[in-house]
Amino acid sequence: MYSSVKSTFLALLLVLPFTSFGQSILSENFETNPFNNGWTAEQAAGSDGWGWGTTSSLSSAFFGIQDSPDGTNVVAANDDRCNCNASQDYLISPSFSLAGISGEVKLLFELYFLGGSYDGDTETAFLQISTDGGATYSNLMNLQGSESWQTVMVDLDSYAGYSDVRLRFHYNDNGGWLYGAALNSVNVFIPEPYDLRLVSVDIPEFLNIGYYDLDGRVINFGTEPLTSFDVSWNRGGTVYTSTISGINIEFGETYDFTHDTKLDLAVAQDYTITVAVDKPNGQDITTLTDNEIQKNITAIDVVVSKNVVIEQHTGAWCQFCPDGSYILRNIRENHDNAITVSIHNGDAMAFADGNTVGSEFVSGYPTGTIDRFQFPGQSGVDASRTTWENRYLERLGATVPFTVSAENTYDASSRMITVDMEVTSHSSFEGEPRLNVFIVEDSVTGTGSGYNQANAYNNQSGHPYQGAGNPIVGYNHMNVARAFLGGPWGEINSLPTSIASGETFSYQFTYTIPAGYDEDQIRVVALVQNFSSDGNDREIFNAVEMSLNESAENEVFQIVLSAEEADLVNDKMQIKIYPNPTSDKVNMAFVLKEQGNLTIDIIDLLGKSVKTVDYGMHYPGYYTETLNVNNLNSGVYFINIRNADSIVTKRLIVQ
Structure with a gap:
């Protein structure tokens, strides 16, 4: 204060x-x-x-x-x-x-x-x-x-x-x-004695089927300290009420709550949830306002592998931007699902569509967007470079309704790229989704102020760009956005506005690489994004990237498995483990049919436990976990998965 x-x-x-x-x-x-x-x-x-x-x-x-x-x-x-x-x-x-x-x-x-x-x-x-x-x-x-x-x-x-x-x-x-x-x-x-407001409810628009905590935040605008209140959620006329007590929240202070009853989203469908708070300190106040929030949720019965598009807004003139580029490089080197793009402004690498995106999202340089997504608690889409990696990890775990499959062919004589895209929806969707392709070039250099990079860190001890000069002559610009083939907000009418679950759509883009660009440094990013009149509601749902003459696609895993389809099945657990073999990490998807404490134990061929992870209490529903195994020696292992009184074992190969 x-x-x-x-x-x-x-x-x-x-x-x-x-x-x-x-x-x-x-x-x-x-x-x-x-x-x-x-x-x-x-x-x-x-x-x-x-x-x-x-x-x-x-x-x-x-x-x-x-x-x-x-x-x-x-x-x-x-x-x-x-x-x-x-x-x-x-x-x-x-x-x-x-x-x-x-x-x-x-x-x-x-x-x-x-x-x-x-x-x-x-x-x-x-x-x-x-x-x-x-x-x-x-x-x-x-x-x-x-x-x-x-x-x-x-x-x-x-x-x-x-x-x-x-x-x-x-x-x-x-x-x-x-x-x-x-x-x-x-x-x-002049504040009232009792005035309770509901600030937010933390429920994403898309979730995998399962059971979820209902979390939210309230603020006390009453002069009396808030010692208790009721919070309820309503789905289809059934109301679940929880009383929060044992608190002492002064005027202007916030309190984060979790409802006693989990959200039951066990069936893949659309849900409308209404959350309300009332009865501050047990008082029945009929004049409360801003105490109710309605959420529309779609539960999806597949796991869609997610790639995250991180866009850095930068410029050769921007003296602090080398630090943003260094952070972006580290994210790309350390995270396989990060697709990195640098949108330039005010220099020789700027282009009209990039400027349009920057004018919508950017309040200063360097800054960035993570899937062009507005995170809870933020008033806009842009994010400080110090938050990029954590925001990336948040989005990596997001449930999204679309998968992208794309391939491109390159004609060296005409320098034309042809990109064929397929997008599949794994839920119903109403809105304005659009397809797009970004053309990105690495290792871009040039002469003059349009390329020489201003550098505020030339004299900063310990910074990676200490002593590099100011400006840095001959700077190697990475991730340079060259073109958005569908424009800044995606190709209009490339997808319908009303989509049913399971529908697949195809679209083709073409682009001629200008003579001054190095085709050996070109990357193609194919994506599906949302368009809305609200600039904060234009998220990128999913994307794939590839070099020339390559293809890429998002993986899909069906949650509700039959005994024949599952890797491991008993009457209380359905489990799929992938990829296997692996050298870095293994993904585990679970359908649990009873409440219990979930633990993973990796055993080597000598019967020795080499890694144990306790994931805590899990309720019936669908879950995913990722286990890092890059510190294990190459060889054959067995994964023991325990939940309640049930145990299954799976053979794992680490390369």
């Missing part, structure tokens, strides 16, 4: 798109022009100052404002666009009164502010308050930077009783050429 002389505040690293708060004193959602509604802006000569509009209209090349979770329009100061004296960019609220108030008063607003640095300068932002109608202001807090929209909560109790109060948001570029700040949903209110 940050504090100053008169106030405290909490900046939450999650976004709370709520619509009402207790007794409202000041409420501004910026959907209509606030400068016609008492808000004002002041700035130094030559500065554009704070403006109003959509996030896209207020964005620029290097300050791309993520879509706000709380409406279409926002206010923003954009230093990147004007490159001007933005040291005195002020946004000032209308006057409001706190006279006659003796209890608690809160301020809540949404902030998009990177707190970024460039060329030795760092941007800052402040929240200030006036109690004399704007004649003088004092500082409430220094606003903290984040790569996503954040909810900032402020305690205004100390200002209760004043009748002419104004807020002022101050953006300061400190003389540099920086980024900017954006604001949305400003609310000053």
Whole structure:
């Protein structure tokens, strides 16, 4: 918690798109022009100052404002666009009164502010308050930077009783050429004693059949500490209620819960689940709002092998981008299912479709997207380079509805690539899925500023690019995106909008490799992606990659097995182990028919246990586990799989 002389505040690293708060004193959602509604802006000569509009209209090349979770329009100061004296960019609220108030008063607003640095300068932002109608202001807090929209909560109790109060948001570029700040949903209110909100429910859209924990998060907006509440989930009219107790959650604090009853998704079909929270501290409050979330889930009865597309947004001019390239290289070298792509901006390797993707997703450089997927708790799709590997691992375990099979042929005389794709759906799907092919080139070099890589790490001790120069002349650019054959968002009408489970579709792309590209360094990435008017809902479901004149496909494993199809079957377990032989890792898929503790024991030919893993309690349902065996000597082993009182054994060959 940050504090100053008169106030405290909490900046939450999650976004709370709520619509009402207790007794409202000041409420501004910026959907209509606030400068016609008492808000004002002041700035130094030559500065554009704070403006109003959509996030896209207020964005620029290097300050791309993520879509706000709380409406279409926002206010923003954009230093990147004007490159001007933005040291005195002020946004000032209308006057409001706190006279006659003796209890608690809160301020809540949404902030998009990177707190970024460039060329030795760092941007800052402040929240200030006036109690004399704007004649003088004092500082409430220094606003903290984040790569996503954040909810900032402020305690205004100390200002209760004043009748002419104004807020002022101050953006300061400190003389540099920086980024900017954006604001949305400003609310000053008197909180109710009991006010419980449901922030999120952690259920993916696609899951394999089985039984799952229902996890979620609540926030206490009541002045009374939250000591208990009910959480229920409803499927088809059947309601399961769990009481959470033994807690002490103060105003503005969140609590993560797990429902007592697991979600039963044992049948492959579509489900609609409604989750609700109520009865804070046992009180039957009928005025609760934002306390219910509905989720649509599709349960799938096959395991689809997943490849993850990691896109780095970079540029030869970007001094911090060598670090992103180094991280991307390590991910590719250490993870077989990582497909790595670098989309350039503002240099000799940039192209129009890449710029379109960057303008939609990127708020700074270097940054990246992982399957263009919006992870829970994030307000946008882009991710800091420090999170790429962990995000990759999260997506690797995702259940997806599509498999991709592709092959390409290359005619060296015409330099034409022909890519034939097949995509199979393993569930019903309603939406706008599209096919695409990325052309990627490795080991790209050139001369001049369009290729020579700026390098902030030339003098940083211990960094891999220490001493490489600044710029790095003759830099070897890897993973360079050259073309998106279906455009930035996929080929329109390449797949139908309504798809039944089991349907397969074919499509062909062609591309002529320009004369300056090295065909020996070309990779072809074939993928299926989603399109939506919401930029945060354009994920890449699955992909394969190949060199020229090669083919690739995603593997599929059927979960519900008959005795004839399973590798190992008894009356309580169905198990498949693959690949076998293996040199690195072995995947194990289980259908368990009773509750029990799952353990794996690898035995060598002398009867010695060489590896034991306890996976803990498992309920009836489908599960997958991956076991690393790269530290075992080559040879023949036996895997003993135990669950409850059942045991099966499988022969395993490690190469």
